[in-house]
Amino acid sequence: MSARYVLRRKPVANRPTVLSNITPSPCMSAPSAELTEQEQRRREEREALEAKGVDPYPYAWDVDAHAQEIIDTFDDDKHQPDGDEEPPYVVSIAGRITSMRVMGKSAFFDVQDSTGTIQAYIRKNDLPDDLYDEVFTELLDIGDIVGLKGHVFRTRMGEVTVRAGDDFQLLAKSLKPLPVVKEREDEEGNVEVYNEVTDKEFRYRQRYVDLVVNPEVRDVFRKRSTLIRTMRDFLDDRGYLEVETPVLQPVYGGATARPFTTHHNALDMELFLRIADELYLKRLLVGGFDGVYEISKDFRNEGLSRFHNPEFTMMELYVAYKDYGWMMELTETLLGAIATALHDDPEFEWQEHAISLEPPFERVTFFDAIEEATGFDLYQADRDRVYDVAKNELQLDDIDGEMGLGKLLDKIFGETVEPSLIQPTFVIDYPVELSPLAKKHRAKEGLVERFELIIAGKEVANAFSELNDPQDQRERFEEQAAMRAAGDDEATPIDEDYLRAMEYGMPPAAGLGIGVDRLTMILTGQESIRDVILFPLLRPEQGAAAVEAGEETVENDKA
RNA sequence: AGGCCUGUAGCUCAACUGGUAGAGCAACGGACUCUUAAUCCGUGGGUUGGGGGUUCGAGUCCCCCCGGGCCUACCA
Numbered sequence: 127m128s129a130r131y132v133l134r135r136k137p138v139a140n141r142p143t144v145l146s147n148i149t150p151s152p153c154m155s156a157p158s159a160e161l162t163e164q165e166q167r168r169r170e171e172r173e174a175l176e177a178k179g180v181d182p183y184p185y186a187w188d189v190d191a192h193a194q195e196i197i198d199t200f201d202d203d204k205h206q207p208d209g210d211e212e213p214p215y216v217v218s219i220a221g222r223i224t225s226m227r228v229m230g231k232s233a234f235f236d237v238q239d240s241t242g243t244i245q246a247y248i249r250k251n252d253l254p255d256d257l258y259d260e261v262f263t264e265l266l267d268i269g270d271i272v273g274l275k276g277h278v279f280r281t282r283m284g285e286v287t288v289r290a291g292d293d294f295q296l297l298a299k300s301l302k303p304l305p306v307v308k309e310r311e312d313e314e315g316n317v318e319v320y321n322e323v324t325d326k327e328f329r330y331r332q333r334y335v336d337l338v339v340n341p342e343v344r345d346v347f348r349k350r351s352t353l354i355r356t357m358r359d360f361l362d363d364r365g366y367l368e369v370e371t372p373v374l375q376p377v378y379g380g381a382t383a384r385p386f387t388t389h390h391n392a393l394d395m396e397l398f399l400r401i402a403d404e405l406y407l408k409r410l411l412v413g414g415f416d417g418v419y420e421i422s423k424d425f426r427n428e429g430l431s432r433f434h435n436p437e438f439t440m441m442e443l444y445v446a447y448k449d450y451g452w453m454m455e456l457t458e459t460l461l462g463a464i465a466t467a468l469h470d471d472p473e474f475e476w477q478e479h480a481i482s483l484e485p486p487f488e489r490v491t492f493f494d495a496i497e498e499a500t501g502f503d504l505y506q507a508d509r510d511r512v513y514d515v516a517k518n519e520l521q522l523d524d525i526d527g528e529m530g531l532g533k534l535l536d537k538i539f540g541e542t543v544e545p546s547l548i549q550p551t552f553v554i555d556y557p558v559e560l561s562p563l564a565k566k567h568r569a570k571e572g573l574v575e576r577f578e579l580i581i582a583g584k585e586v587a588n589a590f591s592e593l594n595d596p597q598d599q600r601e602r603f604e605e606q607a608a609m610r611a612a613g614d615d616e617a618t619p620i621d622e623d624y625l626r627a628m629e630y631g632m633p634p635a636a637g638l639g640i641g642v643d644r645l646t647m648i649l650t651g652q653e654s655i656r657d658v659i660l661f662p663l664l665r666p667e668q669g670a671a672a673v674e675a676g677e678e679t680v681e682n683d684k685a
Numbered sequence: 686a687g688g689c690c691u692g693u694a695g696c697u698c699a700a701c702u703g704g705u706a707g708a709g710c711a712a713c714g715g716a717c718u719c720u721u722a723a724u725c726c727g728u729g730g731g732u733u734g735g736g737g738g739u740u741c742g743a744g745u746c747c748c749c750c751c752g753g754g755c756c757u758a759c760c761a
Contacts (some may be wrong), residue, residue, distance in 0.1 A: 230717040
């Protein structure tokens with residue numbers, strides 16, 4: 127079969143005149159002593175391509191098939207070409223070259239697209255003129271993005287392969303060498319990986335490379351997307367309205383955390399990045415919506431850890447005329463649906479445990495959980511008793527005499543109960559001190575109607591019957607303000623506009639918050655939040671310019 | 686913020702108690718029309734994160750700085 131198409135050249139109008147010597151002079155490339163040998167080499171190749179009239183960055187390519195689909199649908203009986211017959215399975219694909227095996231006048235190379243990697247094959251006489259020798263083998267590299275069209279066949283070695291027999295085009299020249307990761311499969315099907323890119327810093331800073339060379343990373347982020355889409359569909363199906371509330375807020379609230387601050391120039395006003403969506407969403411219930419939700423970033427100016435990134439994704443839902451008991455049922459139904467969407471099964475592996483998100487989940491009260499874990503019944507115990515238990519009986523670290531009742535109970539719970547709850551468990555009925563926005567328990571003194579959902583030892587959801595009594599709310603705010611005055615910089619300030627809204631009347635309501643990042647961690651088996659956030663926050667990269675700028679800033683600050 | 690670990694070629698890693706910085710892959714030149722970690726022959730590639738110190742001599746020892754990881758603390 128003769129080649130009908132060529133390694134495409136640029137339109138004539140743009141084509142440079144013939145150069146007798148395509149070896150570029152140093153001045154043709156961006157001069158830089160910083161470039162590595164391989165980077166310099168690729169810039170020279172780019173110049174040489176242009177000199178030959180090959181556009182290193184053309185505009186489009188018609189893709190009609192993808193790697194995984196071709197491999198899945200290839201049928202030897204129907205598709206394997208047979209001598210003189212026209213090949214029955216012709217495809218046009220595009221992707222990145224991840225491996226090249228050139229053998230004289232023919233070559234195998236691997237092409238990775240969004241679905242996976244497929245082998246491609248090309249022969250010298252598939253390309254016109256000397257393009258095979260002078261361009262394909264000389265000027266193309268691992269990392270380049272190409273488009274190719276031709277028939278699919280199975281090689282003697284048994285691999286489904288696309289022959290670049292009908293068309294072949296460079297789509298983007300890669301100027302930085304891609305780490306080359308190789309795999310070998312033994313007879314038992316075990317895959318051994320060579321030169322795997324494992325350096326965490328490299329992977330987080332250059333996520334784009336991580337995604338190319340560690341394809342399982344793409345799968346994590348596809349699952350994350352599926353999780354959010356499932357959540358959104360679930361809420362939409364129930365008729366709740368997706369809304370957007372301010373990220374920039376003059377008064378922050380809705381959680382106990384320190385905010386980021388910023389400044390609006392024209393208004394000369396201090397603003398805070400939201401730490402929660404809660405107070406705005408509940409204003410919307412005042413406005414008459416029956417159910418509103420928001421899936422968005424919140425920002426907290428706290429430490430970083432493998433469970434904390436300064437910006438993180440939260441889903442918050444508020445539904446009028448419901449209480450926290452109803453919300454528990456919605457939550458377990460939602461999580462069951464998400465687990466099923468990700469794994470085709472509500473049950474999945476997490477470390478050495480099999481976790482099941484099949485409803486209903488276990489329920490235990492806050493104080494019963496503490497009593498089960500420690501043997502101490504602290505319900506209605508006073509502050510000094512709780513302090514004594516934490517400090518002397520349980521001998522917890524970092525207990526100081528300043529801590530209030532709420533913080534002490536939270537500490538005891540976090541140390542003794544939370545890590546042991548692997549299966550999904552609703553912990554219900556929290557002490558009022560920990561929950562300034564939750565409604566007092568209808569039957570139990572000193573408690574609020576609140577639940578947290580713990581899975582795999584971590585809190586993934588938090589919900590309550592929402593406090594809608596404006597007088598009670600004002601008192602709770604004032605308690606927070608007192609704590610704030612006493613030095614607790616996480617206590618929230620009074621939000622007068624929120625109180626004004628409450629005074630108009632908010633229907634009884636149930637509210638829910640789900641930490642999307644943590645839920646993703648659990649459902650994809652990742653141990654660090656940085657592995658479920660595409661671009662986690664890192665310190666700026668070290669470089670000459672960065673250092674100079676940094677020093678200058680320091681000097682300015684001193685001045 | 687504190688403790689422990691860590692940074693060597695584009696990638697993955699070596700380099701003994703201080704003694705000439707190496708290997709595989711990648712790159713470059715050559716051979717090869719069904720290979721697959723392709724193979725075979727040959728070649729180049731480094732401010733050992735940065736700065737200072739000890740020493741005849743520092744990747745290695747000491748100090749400071751920068752980045753990263755894990756644990757602890759706050760938080761979800």
